[in-house]
Amino acid sequence: MDAHLKCQIKESIIRGLLFFIACIAVIGVLLIIIFVFQEGWPVLAKYGLGKLLSGTEWMPTSEVYGLLPLIVGSFYVTLGSLVLGVPLGIACAVFMAEIAPEWMVKLVRPAINLLAGIPSVVYGFFGLVVLVPMVRMLFGGIGFSLLTGGIILAIMILPTIISISEDALRAVPRDYKEASLALGATHWQTIYRVLIPAAKSGIVTAVILGMGRALGETMAVIMITGNTPLVPKSLLDPGATLTGTIGQEWAYAAGEHAQALFTVGIFLFVLIIIINSSALIFARKKVGNR
Amino acid sequence: MRFWPRLMQKIAFGVLWGSAIVTISFLVLIIFFILKEGLPSVTWEFLTTEPEAMGREGGIFPTIIATIYLTVVSVIMSAVIGVGAAVYLTEYTRDSGVTKVIRFATETLAGVPSIIFGLFGFAFLVTFLQLGFSILSGAITLSLMLLPTIIRTSEEALKSVPNSYREGSLALGANKWTTIVKVVLPAALPGIITGLVLSLGRSIGETAAVWLTVGGSLNIPISIMDSARPMTLHLYTLAAEGLSLPRAYATASILIIAVWLVNTITNLLMARFSMKLRA
Structure with a gap:
């Protein structure tokens, strides 16, 4: 009996310990929120949300913290990456799920995994030595631009878009495809009239997650967008993003400037949370629920 | 068969093939370009000597040590927490309010950009807890970032263990933890x-x-409280400050090879794992 009791106590201690360990993820999220908000709040409170968001000048050394140039910069590179990356990614996913021969799938999938694994700083380096001179040659300007950033981000979000869309396409019940083919539709008609609409929620999830990745990327963007916090007039202008500004300035920022970088972090965090929650909402919609 | 739909299909499939080829050629282009420029500079000496003049000269030995140090410490920390959490989630609870909160937190962690993790680590670990720029601060931050992947993969692995195993063990009189x-x-x-x-x-x-x-010290990190500069950060510094392009190429090559090695090992493990499951 005594041994049994001892055993029970041991079991409940282990249970409690494991529960605590499982809660570390929750504690981590809370700590991140608390510390980023605590550091960024003073600037937010001092200048007000409206003034920060509408300010067109980011000159932290003169205590002018307008976030508009950074928001526009992040918006442009993210948009650029989506415009280039989404069609290519979805096409690649359809190819993988529907028409690629077995040997091609075996070749492409590891390639995409490798593309996903390459460190962002290596992409940034590649952008710096290849894309920047290329953009300079083709479109003029200095080469360091929001367009260059968009191109490298497009390549970087491809793996996310391809693998999630491909899973969504493969999850469409076989009956859909067979019914469509039996009705005399061609394979391509079946793909774009039946399979893609049925996999729509999964594909949208893929795009949203890709968007989150592009918006949150730092190193690649820092190395090739030029880090010039001015409201860009064209895609060929250099610009600065929310992430890039934090990365570029944290090392020498002090006092209010450092706090302002945390304020930038708050905006980034809130944007990402909104984007990812909408991805989760789309992901929960089941295939075929239209 | 009608003519138009057939032609449309031919065109569409051509475009799809093309897009797959474009995607692969990006990868091939990036890898070959960097390896072609970088591999000739990757010598034994480059790997084993210390950098001089901020990295303009010499090798990258301390940054390799820093990367290994950080990686090992962060993966061990994250493994203990992640596997523990996965055991709790799969073996000890059914879907409840608590698991929903934990899952939501994990999904949130997975989406947070790395620069935000950096800000958090800087404010909480480096400054508030006064751990300073150190391997420890970096490894704790990294381990939080790795947590979602480790929890998810461990959960899947635990779920794939047939219930008959647990029942067999419990029936033999083993208690839950032993099982x-x-x-x-x-x-x-x-x-x-x-x-x-x-x-x-x-x-x-x-x-x-x-x-x-972690800071960015170029000294070889010995203690866990030492500041260090891993290879990725060294590559950034070399490239962004224009210190030495050949050394940047070489460092990028080593990073690519490391990632390729890790991917290959993962693939081999996964192949073996799925074979075992089928058996």
Whole structure:
């Protein structure tokens, strides 16, 4: 009996310990929120949300913290990456799920995994030595631009878009495809009239997650967008993003400037949370629920 | 068969093939370009000597040590927490309010950009807890970033262990914890290890979060409280400050090879794992 009791106590201690360990993820999220908000709040409170968001000048050394140039910069590179990356990614996913021969799938999938694994700083380096001179040659300007950033981000979000869309396409019940083919539709008609609409929620999830990745990327963007916090007039202008500004300035920022970088972090965090929650909402919609 | 739909299909399939080829050629282009420029500079001496003049001269030995140090410490920390959490989620609870909160937190962690992790690590670990710019600060930050992957892959591995294993062990009189340690975890081990190797790759490649927490000292890190500069950060410094392009290419080559190695090991493990499951 005594041994049994001892055993029970041991079991409940282990249970409690494991529960605590499982809660570390929750504690981590809370700590991140608390510390980023605590550091960024003073600037937010001092200048007000409206003034920060509408300010067109980011000159932290003169205590002018307008976030508009950074928001526009992040918006442009993210948009650029989506415009280039989404069609290519979805096409690649359809190819993988529907028409690629077995040997091609075996070749492409590891390639995409490798593309996903390459460190962002290596992409940034590649952008710096290849894309920047290329953009300079083709479109003029200095080469360091929001367009260059968009191109490298497009390549970087491809793996996310391809693998999630491909899973969504493969999850469409076989009956859909067979019914469509039996009705005399061609394979391509079946793909774009039946399979893609049925996999729509999964594909949208893929795009949203890709968007989150592009918006949150730092190193690649820092190395090739030029880090010039001015409201860009064209895609060929250099610009600065929310992430890039934090990365570029944290090392020498002090006092209010450092706090302002945390304020930038708050905006980034809130944007990402909104984007990812909408991805989760789309992901929960089941295939075929239209 | 009508003519138009057939033609449309031909065109569409052509475009799809083209897009797959374009995607692969990006990869081939990036890898070949960097390896072609970088590999000739990767010599034994480059790997084993210390940098001089901020990295303009010499090798990258301390940065390799820093990367290994950071990766090992962060993966061990994250493995203990992640596998523990996965055991709790799969073996000890059914779907409840608590698990929903934990899952939501994990999903949130997975989406947070690395620069935010960096800001957090800088404010909380480096400044508030006064751990300073150190391997420890960096590894704790990294381990939080790796947590979602490790929890998810471990959970899947644990779920794939047939219930008959647990029932068999419990029926023999083993208690729950013994069953988990002696029966369930060994059976799930290949899947768990696959997840760990996967996060190894992520840890090697991470830059932004590490930048804000490890500092950037070029000395060889000995103590866990030492500041250091991993390879990724060194590559950034070399390239962004224009210190030495050949050394940047060489460092990028080593990073690519490391990631490729990790991916290959993951694939091999996964193949073995799925074969075992089928058997």
